[in-house]
Amino acid sequence: MKTEGRTTTPVAANMNSIQTVSGSKALDQATQLIFETGTPRRTGIDFPEPKGRPSRLGAHARQGEIGLPGLSEPETLRHYVRLSQKNYAIDLGVYPLGSCTMKHNPRLNEKIARMPGFADVHPLQPVSTAQGALEVMSVLSHWLMTLCNMPAVALTPKAGAHGELCGMMAIRARLDHDGASHKRRVLVPESAHGTNPATAVQCGFTVDEIPANQGGRVDMDVLRAKLAGQGKESDVAGIMLTNPNTCGLFESDIIEIAELIHAAGGYFYCDGANFNALVGRVRPGDLGVDAMHINLHKTFSTPHGGGGPGSGPTVLSEALKDHAPVPYVIKTDDGFDLVENPDEKSFGRMCAFHGNMGMYTRALSYMMSHGSDGLKQATEDAVLNANYVQASLSDVMTTAFEGTCMHEALFDDRFLKDTGVETLDFAKAMIDEGYHPMTMYFPLVVHGAMLIEPTESESKGELDRFILSMRSLAVRAKSGDVESFKQAPIYAPMRRLDETLAARKPVLRWTPPADVAEAAE
Amino acid sequence: MRYLPLNTNDRAQMLSVIGVDSIDDLFETVPKEARLEGLIDLPTHQTEQMVERFFQKLSNKSTPAGSVPFFCGAGAYKHHIPATVDHLIQRSEFLTAYTPYQPEISQGTLQTLFEFQTQVALLTGMDVANASMYDGSTACAEAVVMAHRVARGKKSKAILAPGLHPHYAAATQTLASTLSIKIDERECRMGRDDNVIDHIDDDTACVVVQSPNVFGEIVDLRPIAEKAHAHKALLIAVFTEPVALAAITPPGEQGADIVVGEGQGLGVGLAFGGPHVGLFACRQKLVRQMPGRVCGETVDANGDRGFVLTLSTREQHIRREKATSNICTNSGLCCLAFTIHMSLLGDAGIQRLATLNHENACHLADVLDGIEGVKVENETFFNEFTVRLSKPAADVVKSLADKGVIGGVPLSRLTPEGDPNLLLVCATETSSEEDIAAFETALKEVLS
Numbered sequence: 010m011k012t013e014g015r016t017t018t019p020v021a022a023n024m025n026s027i028q029t030v031s032g033s034k035a036l037d038q039a040t041q042l043i044f045e046t047g048t049p050r051r052t053g054i055d056f057p058e059p060k061g062r063p064s065r066l067g068a069h070a071r072q073g074e075i076g077l078p079g080l081s082e083p084e085t086l087r088h089y090v091r092l093s094q095k096n097y098a099i100d101l102g103v104y105p106l107g108s109c110t111m112k113h114n115p116r117l118n119e120k121i122a123r124m125p126g127f128a129d130v131h132p133l134q135p136v137s138t139a140q141g142a143l144e145v146m147s148v149l150s151h152w153l154m155t156l157c158n159m160p161a162v163a164l165t166p167k168a169g170a171h172g173e174l175c176g177m178m179a180i181r182a183r184l185d186h187d188g189a190s191h192k193r194r195v196l197v198p199e200s201a202h203g204t205n206p207a208t209a210v211q212c213g214f215t216v217d218e219i220p221a222n223q224g225g226r227v228d229m230d231v232l233r234a235k236l237a238g239q240g241k242e243s244d245v246a247g248i249m250l251t252n253p254n255t256c257g258l259f260e261s262d263i264i265e266i267a268e269l270i271h272a273a274g275g276y277f278y279c280d281g282a283n284f285n286a287l288v289g290r291v292r293p294g295d296l297g298v299d300a301m302h303i304n305l306h307k308t309f310s311t312p313h314g315g316g317g318p319g320s321g322p323t324v325l326s327e328a329l330k331d332h333a334p335v336p337y338v339i340k341t342d343d344g345f346d347l348v349e350n351p352d353e354k355s356f357g358r359m360c361a362f363h364g365n366m367g368m369y370t371r372a373l374s375y376m377m378s379h380g381s382d383g384l385k386q387a388t389e390d391a392v393l394n395a396n397y398v399q400a401s402l403s404d405v406m407t408t409a410f411e412g413t414c415m416h417e418a419l420f421d422d423r424f425l426k427d428t429g430v431e432t433l434d435f436a437k438a439m440i441d442e443g444y445h446p447m448t449m450y451f452p453l454v455v456h457g458a459m460l461i462e463p464t465e466s467e468s469k470g471e472l473d474r475f476i477l478s479m480r481s482l483a484v485r486a487k488s489g490d491v492e493s494f495k496q497a498p499i500y501a502p503m504r505r506l507d508e509t510l511a512a513r514k515p516v517l518r519w520t521p522p523a524d525v526a527e528a529a530e
Numbered sequence: 531m532r533y534l535p536l537n538t539n540d541r542a543q544m545l546s547v548i549g550v551d552s553i554d555d556l557f558e559t560v561p562k563e564a565r566l567e568g569l570i571d572l573p574t575h576q577t578e579q580m581v582e583r584f585f586q587k588l589s590n591k592s593t594p595a596g597s598v599p600f601f602c603g604a605g606a607y608k609h610h611i612p613a614t615v616d617h618l619i620q621r622s623e624f625l626t627a628y629t630p631y632q633p634e635i636s637q638g639t640l641q642t643l644f645e646f647q648t649q650v651a652l653l654t655g656m657d658v659a660n661a662s663m664y665d666g667s668t669a670c671a672e673a674v675v676m677a678h679r680v681a682r683g684k685k686s687k688a689i690l691a692p693g694l695h696p697h698y699a700a701a702t703q704t705l706a707s708t709l710s711i712k713i714d715e716r717e718c719r720m721g722r723d724d725n726v727i728d729h730i731d732d733d734t735a736c737v738v739v740q741s742p743n744v745f746g747e748i749v750d751l752r753p754i755a756e757k758a759h760a761h762k763a764l765l766i767a768v769f770t771e772p773v774a775l776a777a778i779t780p781p782g783e784q785g786a787d788i789v790v791g792e793g794q795g796l797g798v799g800l801a802f803g804g805p806h807v808g809l810f811a812c813r814q815k816l817v818r819q820m821p822g823r824v825c826g827e828t829v830d831a832n833g834d835r836g837f838v839l840t841l842s843t844r845e846q847h848i849r850r851e852k853a854t855s856n857i858c859t860n861s862g863l864c865c866l867a868f869t870i871h872m873s874l875l876g877d878a879g880i881q882r883l884a885t886l887n888h889e890n891a892c893h894l895a896d897v898l899d900g901i902e903g904v905k906v907e908n909e910t911f912f913n914e915f916t917v918r919l920s921k922p923a924a925d926v927v928k929s930l931a932d933k934g935v936i937g938g939v940p941l942s943r944l945t946p947e948g949d950p951n952l953l954l955v956c957a958t959e960t961s962s963e964e965d966i967a968a969f970e971t972a973l974k975e976v977l978s
């Protein structure tokens with residue numbers, strides 16, 4: 010376009026005053042469902058003609074259409090690119106979601122995971138033809154065990170919660186092996202993530218909550234009282250404790266906690282979701298931990314992918330390692346082999362195949378890139394960034410607990426008292442500022458929790474801008490401008506969504522309009 | 531270090547804002563005896579080029595399925611994945627987003643999940659589906675636990691059919707072992723799935739039947755559903771190959787109450803067994819007992835259609851010890867890959883894909899059946915079937931590998947009690963005439 014001679018002075022416009030006919034707003038493209046744009050006969054993939062061989066499906070051949078819409082290749086690309094642009098992402102901006110460790114996802118790892126010797130290998134092809142994949146698993150195990158100072162690791166769990174299941178199953182197997190089947194009570198701090206109590210119950214244990222003390226840590230008096238006097242006769246099977254805990258605080262009494270639990274004949278499960286605060290500076294094995302899952306999709310940067318996949322390798326202590334699940338890799342004289350059938354001590358199998366290989370390659374690539382020096386530096390930067398945010402906001406927001414934090418900073422909603430603005434509104438206003446909100450209303454031990462985990466991936470400049478936004482939001486909230494908070498977000502691809510309606514009248518799939526009309530009659 | 535933006539200067543300034551002298555001060559709450567001095571005994575940092583070289587060497591030590599005549603199935607399937615799929619799932623906005631807890635800035639993920647749930651429901655012939663589980667085997671285990679929840683503790687038994695993939699049976703056994711669920715597992719044998727009918731009684735909470743089963747045989751679910759329903763038990767139908775559902779009568783039309791399976795065959799690579807994607811569908815009336823996340827339609831403040839995660843009162847973050855499952859992270863990005871592949875295929879495409887798979891498998895079966903010492907055992911099959919060999923299958927597979935052919939999965943690899951002479955083989959649209967001819971030649975040599 011020739012701009013010469015044309016006016017280039019823009020005229021200010023009143024936002025939201027124009028309703029577009031298309032429903033799009035410039036780069037923000039209106040997007041229908043594939044069921045509304047595709048048709049069953051259209052396809053984006055070319056195939057050869059079938060040869061017309063006789064079927065051997067017997068009496069079971071499908072009759073009629075499935076009803077799946079198809080799109081050509083350009084339509085498919087455009088549909089999903091448009092959708093993608095309605096998502097926030099780490100690659101776009103600060104994503105300080107506490108407890109989730111939204112750090113940079115190096116693209117080298119993506120490239121490596123796609124190497125055919127890892128990506129295009131079948132889990133059941135002869136082990137002699139999968140030696141490279143098995144070696145990655147073996148090297149990864151070495152790194153994880155060394156970083157944790159633990160004698161064994163079960164790689165197969167497919168996410169953090171699956172790792173919790175692994176650890177608690179191992180504990181249960183050990184207790185049963187020792188004839189201690191009366192031990193069925195698991196202590197879980199109030200601040201724990203929801204997966205902890207859910208896991209304990211899924212393993213057939215009962216949950217006994219321990220409250221937090223004034224400082225946000227395990228109340229030792231309560232813990233001692235729960236274990237007092239009974240020694241190994243106690244029915245306590247163990248404790249599930251997150252460290253640093255979900256308030257972002259190191260459990261300073263952790264060694265004593267481990268000793269108390271062991272003295273009661275129980276085992277110490279550590280939720281390792283927050284391992285990013287410790288890598289290279291503290292080893293869980295030195296704290297008395299018996300089992301801990303490591304979220305490779307947090308600490309070791311495998312991408313979250315909009316909710317998964319993850320990977321939750323679980324390190325195990327000397328006491329538990331014989332009870333590990335199958336399969337696992339062993340080194341033999343002529344390479345690597347897999348043990349796929351459980352002996353009588355192993356608690357069995359958690360899933361088909363060998364866990365999430367695609368995450369093993371990515372995580373190992375991340376670790377090797379950092380090395381022992383880089384991993385330690387990353388931990389320190391993560392803790393530094395969190396404390397910098399906490400220190401820079403503590404005069405305008407209210408920190409939940411005194412003192413420095415580890416890799417995440419926890420605020421409560423006292424600073425919003427009497428403003429009419431709630432944690433949710435504050436979070437939605439952050440969206441308009443261009444940020445993904447922090448984790449909200451978790452942990453449950455503080456009112457209106459706001460848990461900020463910047464990770465080591467943020468530069469100081471990015472943090473300074475974030476801090477400026479947060480400070481100005483806090484000031485605006487206190488100035489009595491409730492309305493703008495209740496309306497937020499106004500610049501996002503969508504305004505606030507009606508979650509109550511969604512739950513009351515669940516519409517969980519698309520249905521052809523004709524069927525909807527029929528159902529209404 | 532290329533991934534870390536802070537420099538020494540930044541760090542010093544930040545420490546002074548915090549009001550501490552050194553980074554060590556921030557680790558003061560760690561008990562002294564647990565503070566590490568120095569570096570952990572592991573190699574130090576490496577350049578991108580060094581790391582890549584290390585992995586390239588290891589990758590070269592494995593034989594990729596695409597590089598040889600290849601015939602393994604048994605729960606993971608080699609299909610061609612269109613380039614568009616892998617391109618789209620690597621877009622930053624999909625790849626580097628978390629679970630869509632903030633719907634206003636997560637509509638990309640949420641709408642895709644809604645499309646995914648609909649596609650899964652259509653393919654299985656069920657009312658609703660969730661937003662995925664880790665894989666088919668864990669979906670199967672969770673379905674059994676769900677069935678017991680539906681029975682409200684009044685029934686104790688779960689019957690596993692003899693054709694259920696042994697890994698699925700094992701994963702189910704593991705999860706059920708600590709709960710008061712009695713697993714009635716029929717020995718893994720061919721052609722016996724109908725026998726489960728005789729074991730269904732009033733104490734049965736669910737029957738778990740795979741079709742096509744691990745031997746490749748297609749099972750008529752209708753009589754099993756009928757007997758199960760007569761005893762108020764649920765039929766859980768399992769599949770390991772989603773492409774098969776485009777060719778056979780869907781389990782939803784045969785009376786299944788819950789359908790679970792592996793979605794890897796559409797859009798997701800082999801990856802040595804993971805990540806894959808567990809599909810989970812059920813009848814509308816059971817939806818509040820379903821595990822995992824679900825996405826639902828709603829409107830925003832302007833009345834525009836949008837999507838949110840919903841029915842979360844079933845989930846661990848709200849319900850804690852009373853949750854329907856402990857699952858949190860699922861297989862999000864694999865759902866996306868599945869959905870994109872399905873959108874490219876459409877009805878016509880997936881039916882064509884299924885036909886090509888079936889035809890190649892029929893051709894392979896004819897070829898193998900003509901070899902001395904090989905007998906096809908199936909009456910029916912989709913793209914995988916079972917052959918009886920004159921020699922132990924594990925040895926045969928080893929010898930075939932030495933000849934550059936990856937010739938299927940010995941049943942004994944899946945279960946030590948399995949008949950040692952049975953071999954599970956699979957052909958897909960990727961199996962060429964030449965591949966099949968190479969398999970024939972090699973197998974003749976090995977068996978002679």
Ligand SMILES: Cc1ncc(COP(=O)(O)O)c(C=O)c1O
Nearest residue numbers: 108168169170202282319858859
């Ligand atoms: C403290 C904590 N524990 C456990 C989990 C569960 O991990 P996953 O989502 O990988 O199952 C999470 C994840 O959000 C967490 O924050």
